[in-house]
Amino acid sequence: MSQFGLTPAQEWRRGWTVVLAAFVGFSFFSVMAAATGVFMEPLGREFGWNKTQTSSGVSIAGVITALGSPFFGILIDKWGTRRLALPGLVLMSLLTALFALNTGSFGLWIAMWVTYGVISLSIKSTVWSTTVAAGFESARGMALGVALCGTAFAQMITPPLANWLIASFGWRLAFVYLGLGWGGIALAVCIPFMHDLHLKAARRSASEPVRRPQLAGLTVRQAWRDRALWQIGISTFLMMLLTIGLMIHQFQIMVEAGVSRANAAWLTSLFGLGGIVGKLLTGLLIDRYSPNWIGGLTLASSALAFLLLMSQFATPALIVVAMAVNGYASGTKIQITGYMTTRFAGLRNFGKIYGMMAALTALGTALGPVVAGRIRDLTGEYTLFLGMGVVGSIISGLLIITLPRYPAFEEEIEPKEAESLARPAAPIAGT
Numbered sequence: 001m002s003q004f005g006l007t008p009a010q011e012w013r014r015g016w017t018v019v020l021a022a023f024v025g026f027s028f029f030s031v032m033a034a035a036t037g038v039f040m041e042p043l044g045r046e047f048g049w050n051k052t053q054t055s056s057g058v059s060i061a062g063v064i065t066a067l068g069s070p071f072f073g074i075l076i077d078k079w080g081t082r083r084l085a086l087p088g089l090v091l092m093s094l095l096t097a098l099f100a101l102n103t104g105s106f107g108l109w110i111a112m113w114v115t116y117g118v119i120s121l122s123i124k125s126t127v128w129s130t131t132v133a134a135g136f137e138s139a140r141g142m143a144l145g146v147a148l149c150g151t152a153f154a155q156m157i158t159p160p161l162a163n164w165l166i167a168s169f170g171w172r173l174a175f176v177y178l179g180l181g182w183g184g185i186a187l188a189v190c191i192p193f194m195h196d197l198h199l200k201a202a203r204r205s206a207s208e209p210v211r212r213p214q215l216a217g218l219t220v221r222q223a224w225r226d227r228a229l230w231q232i233g234i235s236t237f238l239m240m241l242l243t244i245g246l247m248i249h250q251f252q253i254m255v256e257a258g259v260s261r262a263n264a265a266w267l268t269s270l271f272g273l274g275g276i277v278g279k280l281l282t283g284l285l286i287d288r289y290s291p292n293w294i295g296g297l298t299l300a301s302s303a304l305a306f307l308l309l310m311s312q313f314a315t316p317a318l319i320v321v322a323m324a325v326n327g328y329a330s331g332t333k334i335q336i337t338g339y340m341t342t343r344f345a346g347l348r349n350f351g352k353i354y355g356m357m358a359a360l361t362a363l364g365t366a367l368g369p370v371v372a373g374r375i376r377d378l379t380g381e382y383t384l385f386l387g388m389g390v391v392g393s394i395i396s397g398l399l400i401i402t403l404p405r406y407p408a409f410e411e412e413i414e415p416k417e418a419e420s421l422a423r424p425a426a427p428i429a430g431t
Contacts, residue, residue, distance in 0.1 A: 008139035008287075015135040019147045021194035022128035025085060026150030028186040029123045031178055032096060032116065033058050033244070034158035034272070036369075037251030038265060042171040047104040051376050055248050055369040057113035062244075062366025064117025065124060066359045072121045073355020081131045081196040088122025089190060093183025095119060100172035125151075126358045129338040130351055131196045138287070141339050145283020148335045149276045152327065156272025159251065163265035217346015223353045228344045228403050233360045235399035236337045239299055240364025242389045242396075243330035245372035246306070247271065250326075253309060253382050254319060267323050274327025282332045286339060292403045295336040300397025302329040306389030309382075329393075334361065336400065343406035 006014065040054040075084060095116055102108055128147055136143040158178075165174035223229055246253075250271065254264040278298065285294045305326030308318045337357055345353045375385045 006138070008142075011136050011139045011143070015132075015143065017193040018131055018135055018195055019143050021190045022132050022147035023150040023153070024186050024189040025089065025123055025194070026125065026128045026148060027154040028089065028092065028150075028182050029120060029125075030151040030154035031158050031182055033248065033365075034155045035162040035174075035178065036248050037268070038159050038162040038166065039171055039174075040252060041255075041261070042166055043102075046171075047102075047106075049106070050373075051249070051252065052370060052373040053106060053109075055373040057109065057116070058244070058248055059366045059368075059370040060110060060113040061117035061120060062362045062364075062368075064114060065121060065362035066366060068118065068121045069124070069126065069358035069362055070352070070355045072124075073126060073351040073353070073358070076126065076130055076351035076355070077349065081127045082194050084122045085127050085194060086187070086190060088119060088127075089183060089187045091119045092116075092123060093179050093187065096179025096183060097176045099175040099179075124358060125334045125338070125361070126351070126354050129334075129354060131194065133338065133342050133350065134196060134347065140342065141285075141287040141291075141335075142280075142283040144335050144338050145279040145332075148338070149279045151334070152272045152275025152279055154272065155247065155275055155327070156269045158272075159268035160265040163261060217348030217350065218344075218353065220349050220352050223345050223349070223356075226344065228406070229341070229353070229357075231399045231403055232337060232340045232344065233357055235299065235396040236333060236357060237360040237364045238392045238396040238399075239302070239330065239333045240361050241368040241371065242306070242364075242392045243302060243326070243333065243368070244365045245368030245385065246309075246326065246389060247330070248369040249372045249376070249382065249385075250309075250323070252376075256381075257319065259316070259319065267319060270320065270323035271327035271330075274324040275330070275332075278328035278330075278332045279335050282335060286336075291336075291339060291343070291406075292401050295332070295340065296397040296399075296401030298329050298332050298397075299336065299400060300329075300394050302326055302393035302396075303390045305329065306386045306393065310386050337361065340400070340403070340406075344403075346407075 036055060036058055040051065043049055043054050044051075072084075095112070099112055102112070125148070128150070129144060132143050132147045133140060162174055162178065165177055169177070218226065251264050251268050254267055255261060259267065282294060282298055302325070305322040308322035308325075338354065341354050341357055342350060372382065372385045376382055
């Protein structure tokens with residue numbers, strides 16, 4: 001039974017709609033990154049851009065997100081997630097459609113992605129992870145796994161969908177349909193179903209003067225000095241740099257290996273399918289077994305995918321294996337980061353602390369596509385980047401495996417309320 005006094009089944013009955021909203025909302029956040037590789041060739045052909053230029057958008061947005069994530073975490077703790085996510089979905093839907101207006105000006109392309117980076121802060125992983133983590137304790141790993149399957153779902157559906165839209169309507173209308181269509185669905189689901197702890201607490205306080213526990217966990221200063229959180233952050237940065245770099249360029253890697261665009265689009269969708277399996281299975285396992293070993297071995301297994309995609313090994317059969325393995329492993333990286341952060345930092349300042357994790361995530365996201373693209377432009381192949389992926393994946397996994405036991409935090413009573421109580425409050429179940 002959780003600290004909320006609920007069994008896992010009761011937590012799911014109470015919070016499944018929030019998980020659904022997080023799943024759909026996070027899927028829309030991931031659409032542009034998942035589609036970038038498919039848009040590289042038509043944009044490069046029409047505007048004469050190289051791989052570094054066409055992949056630079058995701059990197060630019062990543063830099064903006066890295067800079068803004070810590071401050072955005074403060075806003076989450078202050079205002080809640082719903083008030084930030086719903087306007088963000090509207091703006092992101094419109095902006096995605098506006099990418100159709102690009103004229104070939106690389107300056108306009110940069111400006112669009114800078115704007116994208118600012119708006120994406122409102123619908124990034126921090127928002128959905130905070131929303132779900134606040135409502136689950138015993139089933140938190142599985143709940144985060146299901147919610148964050150949204151990004152894997154987008155990675156599975158978007159490449160073949162975007163390729164079909166480009167072939168049928170052109171790349172301009174493809175942006176419009178992805179933005180207004182997917183974004184509209186996300187908004188329609190999140191309006192009735194997305195709620196967060198901040199709003200519920202506000203409603204309770206307005207209706208009845210009940211005693212409420214103060215969420216337990218580290219202060220921001222304590223988090224800065226915590227070795228375990230630094231290990232999680234470094235592991236996350238490495239995995240994001242490598243796996244996002246691969247995700248953005250995997251379509252081109254397969255095309256250069258002799259796979260047709262249509263087949264490459266479907267093979268890329270295996271990445272997303274593997275991600276869904278990885279998130280669900282990892283969520284199930286880390287609620288039952290050692291999160292260190294489950295998370296670490298899962299991340300380290302990405303090394304096999306990078307190895308199999310090297311030109312000397314890249315047969316059609318091994319490409320299929322590599323896509324599935326990489327999707328399974330890399331699909332869990334944000335889930336593992338969110339779960340481990342709640343365990344080592346607690347929920348007291350989760351928005352602020354996870355905002356710092358999100359900054360490292362965004363920095364890795366920013367560097368990965370540019371590093372992969374630059375290596376390809378300089379050497380004419382992706383071999384060096386894939387070799388970096390083998391080594392980096394193993395290091396990332398070891399950082400998680402060697403984490404210490406996570407601490408047990410005690411909930412506290414808000415000072416003002418504690419003073420008003422005539423006697424000490426009864427202990428909360430599960431603490």
